[in-house]
Amino acid sequence: MNLLINLKSLVVLDPLALFFLIVISLVSLPSLIYSIGYFKNKFTLTKFLSTQLVTLAFIVSMLLLVIVGNALAFLIVWELMTLLSYLLVLTDSEKEAAVGAASIYIIMTHIGTAFLTAAFFLIFRHSGSFDLAAMAAACQTMSPLLRNWLFIFFLIGFGTKAGIVPLHIWLPYAHPQAPSHISALMSGVMIKTALYGLIRFVFLVLGISSLWWGITVLTLAIISCLVGVIYALMEHDLKKLLAYHSVENIGIILLGLGLSMVFTRLNLNNLAALAMIAGLYHLINHAAFKGLLFLCAGSVQKGSGTLDMEKLGGLIKKMPWTAAFFLVGAMGISALPPLNGFVSEWLTLQAFFSGALKVPGMLALGFAVGIAALALTSGLAAACFVKAFGITFLALPRSQNAEQAKESPASMLLGMFLLALSVVGLGLLAPTIFNLLATVTAPICQASLQTSNIFSLGLQPNSTISPLFIAILLGSGFLAAIAAYGLLQGKTRLGRTWDCGYYQIGSRNEYTATAFSKPFRISFSLFLLPFRKTEKVKDSFYHVKSFVYETYTTKIFKKYLYDAGLGLLLHSAKRFKRVQAGSIHLYISYILATLVLLILLVKIL
Amino acid sequence: MTWLLLFAILLITAETALVTRFPALLRNFRYQSLCLALLTLLAAYREGSIELYIIAGLLFSLKVLLIPHLFDVLIKRIGSSDHLGLFLNAQVSLLIVIVLGLISWYFASSVVAAPAYLQQLTLSAACFVMLTGIFLMVSRIKALAQVIGLLLTENGIFLAATVIPGGMPFFVEIALFFDILVSVMILGLFIYRINAIFTHIDVSKLSGLRG
Structure with missing residues (x-):
């Protein structure tokens, strides 16, 4: 235990790490350029500089995460990344929504980190080292049951960060609250680091030992795809x-x-x-x-x-x-x-x-x-x-x-x-x-x-695709269409849009986002559980003065999984509160009762 | 002689269950501490150890003289009625204390092997004093009783420490004495403030801070 971290193996620069370095840089650089204009006239200079500094630190922490070769260091950088992104979600800390979103985010990711920590220490018990190579070697000799548990821990731990359904709940809160280039970084890159962890630790350290692991991931993936969209x-x-x-x-x-x-x-x-x-x-x-x-x-x-x-x-x-x-x-x-x-x-x-x-x-x-x-x-x-x-x-x-x-x-x-x-x-x-x-x-x-x-x-067997060729084809088709339009039409006529007999056409005639998504709301009503609220104010029987129409969908994961769990927790907490009656005598008598009980149990224990 | 002192401690402790007024409780504490000091003095004489002499002296001056004196002053300052306020009356208290004594004896006999009767008795007395002290804290209403209950419990712990071969290290012992002195001063001050603010020291009415 004298030196858990072997300096030589602290850094892993294999192709996988390099790939993720490229992904992170790909989004980080444009985001940083973008942020200059985005923050203009929005923040004071001090706030601008401090936010930029935290953003830079956040990017560095992500870069570090994919190259560390030691599980303990990985965990530290992982937490660093979480905390820095938490600060970034809180950039607009005057808004109550931002504070709430950041809290949900930090709670969810900490639950994930708890699972990761447990998994790492379980492996450490066998390997005696946090070095990835040593951990991988130790995993080969583990019992299948333990490996299954480790897989589940890794899946939950990394899945929370990645936003796999039903652990996705923090994403729609945290991403909208952060400044946009931070959202781009978090959504574009940070959640990918969880997938890096999944590849690094499940494929390379744990080694895939059961078929059901893959099937579980596939099932969750299918659910995530559909639920998300x-x-x-x-x-x-x-x-x-x-x-x-x-x-x-x-x-x-x-x-x-x-x-x-x-x-x-x-x-x-x-x-x-x-x-x-x-x-x-x-x-x-x-x-x-x-x-x-x-x-x-x-x-x-x-x-x-x-x-x-x-x-x-x-x-x-x-x-x-x-x-x-x-x-x-x-x-x-x-x-x-x-x-x-x-x-x-x-x-x-x-x-x-x-x-x-x-x-x-x-x-x-x-x-x-x-x-x-x-x-x-x-x-x-x-x-x-x-x-x-x-x-x-x-x-x-x-x-x-x-x-x-x-x-x-x-x-x-x-x-x-x-x-x-x-x-x-x-x-x-x-x-x-x-x-x-x-x-x-x-x-x-x-x-x-x-x-x-x-x-x-x-690819084998016999399937080929050439995006370049498609692009040329589409491009030439487009050019041909324009040329044909120019040749055949010649001149342009300006006319009024037909307005179905309305007196004037305006933005109130337009298709709304709610209306556009209505067919889907109906098709997936079994899952979305939509409900609506209408409110009519009538002048007379024939004339409606105003009409309010609101429609909602039920977030079933939040309502039936998280809210239910939270309700249970609060309920039991309320029950336990009875123990805390506020009487000092009662509190001291708890001590007395415990003492007497322990004395009586001394022979049994 | 040791046996006699131990029995005296047992008797005094049992008697605290019957006490209904502060001065009497304080007197009981004083006598108990005196017995303890004599016990320590005896051990010091037997072993010829200077450290134990010092401890006995400290015990005497602190727990027999200074702390009870401080409480005397406090009681006079507060000047309210000197009844302890009993949740359980004296007779029931005595019964419970006897049961606690039985439990202590059961504990001592199951921890210490049979031939060491003196140690068995010392440990059971120590345990008895501790439990009674806590019991007093539970069953008496006024804040002063809580403080004295705590001090009784501390006496029990001191007694238990003598059973351990070699006893507690000298410096720990000394540090403990200062701890007690400071805590008594703070607790006394608190009681005085509670009395000044609420015009009573009835702990059962101090429940406004519950969550």
């Missing part, structure tokens, strides 16, 4: 919507990782590598487009003063650049070719299909469910971003705020531009990135997958 569809707050999409995308990444676990257990090394590549690919993709979207949301908030979609609209004319960047991000997250989301989801589906041919029957059936869930998720995500983009940026402004919106300063636009560029680049350069990721996964899955063609991504 369905909740996102119901949200009208732009940042909350994005936060729920993080839950969904973590689910998609976990589909890849879960598949990889299943394949590893079944000794299908090539497929395991493919699935993990898909997962990691989606991980870096999500970092890029979710970072971008959060930055755009911040730009909208700064320009118009609100994030409520029902009060926005028509921003594409006031904030053309933000709108363009948002569109790129939305297309990326909706998995539209040739952008990056498409490539990674295609890879995940490929892993599912190729796996279904090789795994036993029941499992193949389960894979079918996974495929269907992923397809449904992508569809719903696309619908959700049609809503987010359409309601926010198109049509007429719905409020004074939206009407007076202004485009953001250049530093913010530059931040968004860099991320938009990476969204496009990650899509078009798919084969190159695939090869790089193959190098990352090769030591983890003991399989090397390389594709030689740099223009198209070819």
Whole structure:
């Protein structure tokens, strides 16, 4: 015990660590550039500098986290990261909502950390060292039961941070409250460090010893995908919507990782590598487009003063650049070719299909469910971003705020531009990135997958995709359409929009976000449990003076899991309060009773 | 002689259960402390140890003279009725104290092996004094009784320490005496303040701070 930390093994710089370093840097740099403009005229210089300092420390802590090679150091940096991000959520500490959100965040992540600590110390009891290599060696000789428990601890511990359903509850609170580039960092990068932990500790330290581990992860991933996207569809707050999409995308990444676990257990090394590549690919993709979207949301908030979609609209004319960047991000997250989301989801589906041919029957059936869930998720995500983009940026402004919106300063636009560029680049350069990721996964899955063609991504058996070619095709089609339009139409006529016979057309005629999501509310009513409140004020029987319509959905995880648990806790606390009657005599008599009891028990004990 | 003193301690302790007024309780404490001091003096003479002489002297001057004197002053200052206020009347208290004595004896006999009768008796007396002290704190209403109950308990702990081979280290012993002196002063001050603010020292009415 004299020196728990062997300095030589304190740093691990394997391909996996390098990959995460790249992911973190990819989002951090644009976020920092963006923050200069974002904080302008908002904070005093002292507050600006201190916030920037904490942000930098936060980024450094994330960078450190992925390269430490010692579990104890990992735990320390992990806590450091949590505390710094807690401070950053509290940036607007005058707002009560921010304080509440930060509290939920810190409580949830501390529950997770408790599980991680327990897991690390359980392994330490066998290994006698916190060194990762020694821990990995010790895990090979453990009883299967203990390894199962360790897996569950790791899953809960890292799952809380990653936001796996039903541990996702802090995300929609914490992300919207933080400043936008912090949300971008937290949602784009920080929750990914939990996935890093999962890969590092479950794949490399613990070693996958049971099939059900992978199946559990897959099941949770499917649930996370669907729950995340369905909740996102119901949200009208732009940042909350994005936060729920993080839950969904973590689910998609976990589909890849879960598949990889299943394949590893079944000794299908090539497929395991493919699935993990898909997962990691989606991980870096999500970092890029979710970072971008959060930055755009911040730009909208700064320009118009609100994030409520029902009060926005028509921003594409006031904030053309933000709108363009948002569109790129939305297309990326909706998995539209040739952008990056498409490539990674295609890879995940490929892993599912190729796996279904090789795994036993029941499992193949389960894979079918996974495929269907992923397809449904992508569809719903696309619908959700049609809503987010359409309601926010198109049509007429719905409020004074939206009407007076202004485009953001250049530093913010530059931040968004860099991320938009990476969204496009990650899509078009798919084969190159695939090869790089193959190098990352090769030591983890003991399989090397390389594709030689740099223009198209070819997989066994016989499936190929070339985002570059799709882009050229789409681009030339687009140009052709414009040319044809110019040739055939010639001149432009201006006319009034047909308004269905109304006297004047205005923003009150527009489709609202609530109306757009109504079909989904009805289709998923079994899960969302929607209810509504209407209030009519009538002048006479024939004339309605005013009509109020409100609709809500029930957050079932919060209501039936967390609120119920909290209620139980408070109830039992109230019962225990009876013991505390406030009488000093009673308190002393507790001591007397304990003493007498102990004396009487002295022989038995 | 040791036996005689131990029996005296037992008797005095049992008698505290019957006491209903402060001066009497204080007298009991004084006598008990005196017995304890004599016991220590006896041990010091037998072992020829200077440290034990010093402890006996300290015991005498602190617990027999100074602390009871402080309480005398306090009682006079407060000037309210000198009844302890009994939750349980004297007879029931005595019965309970006897039961506590039985429990103490059971404890001592199960901890110390059979042939060491003196140690057995000392330990059981010590345990008895402790339990009675706590019992007094529970069953008497006024704050002064709580403080004296605490001091009785402390006497019990001192007695128990003599059973341990070699006793407590000298410095611990000395430090304990100063602890007691300071705590008595603070507690006395508290009681005085409580009396000044609430015009009574009835602990059963001090329940406004409950959560």
